[in-house]
Amino acid sequence: MARLVMHVDMDAFFAAIEQRDDPELLGKPVIIGAQPGGRGVVSTASYEARVFGVHSAMPISEAHRLCPDGIFLRPDFRRYKEASDGLMEILRSISPVVEPVGIDEAYVDIGGLGRLLGPPTEIGAETKRRVREQLSLTASVGIGPNRLIAKIASDRQKPDGLTVVAPEQVVAFLAPLPVGDMRGVGRKTVPILHRMGIRNIGDLQRRSLEELQGSLGANQARALHLQCQGISSDSVGHQQERKSISKETTFQVDERDFDVIRETLLVLACQVGRTARKEGLAGQKVTIKARLPGFVTYTRQRKLLEPTLGDLEIFRTGIELFKAAPFAKGPFRLVGIGIGDLVPESAAKPMLMADASERRAQRLYQVLDTIRDRHGEVISLGKPGKKRGG
Numbered sequence: 001m002a003r004l005v006m007h008v009d010m011d012a013f014f015a016a017i018e019q020r021d022d023p024e025l026l027g028k029p030v031i032i033g034a035q036p037g038g039r040g041v042v043s044t045a046s047y048e049a050r051v052f053g054v055h056s057a058m059p060i061s062e063a064h065r066l067c068p069d070g071i072f073l074r075p076d077f078r079r080y081k082e083a084s085d086g087l088m089e090i091l092r093s094i095s096p097v098v099e100p101v102g103i104d105e106a107y108v109d110i111g112g113l114g115r116l117l118g119p120p121t122e123i124g125a126e127t128k129r130r131v132r133e134q135l136s137l138t139a140s141v142g143i144g145p146n147r148l149i150a151k152i153a154s155d156r157q158k159p160d161g162l163t164v165v166a167p168e169q170v171v172a173f174l175a176p177l178p179v180g181d182m183r184g185v186g187r188k189t190v191p192i193l194h195r196m197g198i199r200n201i202g203d204l205q206r207r208s209l210e211e212l213q214g215s216l217g218a219n220q221a222r223a224l225h226l227q228c229q230g231i232s233s234d235s236v237g238h239q240q241e242r243k244s245i246s247k248e249t250t251f252q253v254d255e256r257d258f259d260v261i262r263e264t265l266l267v268l269a270c271q272v273g274r275t276a277r278k279e280g281l282a283g284q285k286v287t288i289k290a291r292l293p294g295f296v297t298y299t300r301q302r303k304l305l306e307p308t309l310g311d312l313e314i315f316r317t318g319i320e321l322f323k324a325a326p327f328a329k330g331p332f333r334l335v336g337i338g339i340g341d342l343v344p345e346s347a348a349k350p351m352l353m354a355d356a357s358e359r360r361a362q363r364l365y366q367v368l369d370t371i372r373d374r375h376g377e378v379i380s381l382g383k384p385g386k387k388r389g390g
């Protein structure tokens with residue numbers, strides 16, 4: 001049976017939920033995260049806010065400068081978790097093999113479902129339809145012969161997109177994309193390829209393996225040679241250009257409030273997870289970084305039992321490291337979080353480990369609920385009186 005993978009990614013998830021629950025917000029630049037004048041970062045910006053250049057993990061002061069008339073809301077993780085649970089439930093109604101990788105993102109194995117649900121385009125359309133009907137939200141869906149293609153495809157027509165790439169279309173689908181869109185092609189490799197006259201993936205497809213080996217390492221040349229044909233290089237064991245993936249943020253004023261630290265780390269962990277998934281990498285190690293006043297910088301790290309590329313697992317491990325550290329009380333000038341000891345995501349875990357990852361997710365969501373509880377009335381900016389199960 002031919003392998004068929006669907007990648008489902010919700011559009012501007014937190015902001016879309018706020019817009020869904022308060023029609024007054026529809027069509028307006030909505031920015032979820034810290035409050036202007038306060039500290040911390042943007043968690044999610046609606047598409048209307050993105051027009052102003054606002055994006056995730058940007059300091060909130062910067063977002064406010066770019067978009068002074070934006071509507072700034074505190075996150076309400078309980079509602080986001082409900083929508084996330086709803087999404088995963090919908091996906092499990094499509095296929096038994098669902099691998100959540102972010103709060104709003106999952107891979108679904110849809111190989112062998114053709115008889116039941118029709119061709120891939122129909123499976124994708126049906127998924128989007130169920131999400132729209134049951135959650136009143138939109139998702140972008142990509143379908144391809146492997147995760148690499150499915151992931152790139154879901155990103156092609158955001159928001160509310162559906163991109164299906166049949167195995168015989170893979171080469172043509174990849175050809176116009178910039179080489180930087182490939183996994184493991186970063187700041188070091190892009191200039192090397194450009195010097196060789198290779199700008200998009202199509203240019204790469206026309207080069208022989210020997211040519212590439214002249215300018216790149218043997219392993220990387222081989223990985224890119226396969227990848228540009230749409231063959232996921234996961235199994236090749238190529239040398240990673242990246243040694244780690246990390247994100248950090250500097251506070252304008254030294255930060256003492258651990259709730260702000262926690263929320264900031266959550267946003268940064270989601271960024272790390274997103275990058276990891278884009279690159280097809282997982283980390284065996286989670287690292288945190290903290291800079292105290294006077295530029296004393298600390299790092300702490302923990303080896304994981306198995307590599308991860310899940311936002312919430314990265315976040316949870318980071319928070320535990322923070323809490324256990326002697327500098328936990330702050331105040332903080334800068335905090336950061338990242339993953340290291342990178343391996344290809346295929347080495348991370350087989351599809352699926354629903355039970356273990358669900359247990360982990362549950363613990364994490366308890367943490368998220370704690371954040372919400374601590375923030376009390378600020379967070380209940382969400383609709384009063386709207387009853388939601390759970």
Ligand SMILES: [Mg+2]
Nearest residue numbers: 009010011104
């Ligand atoms: Mg998303």
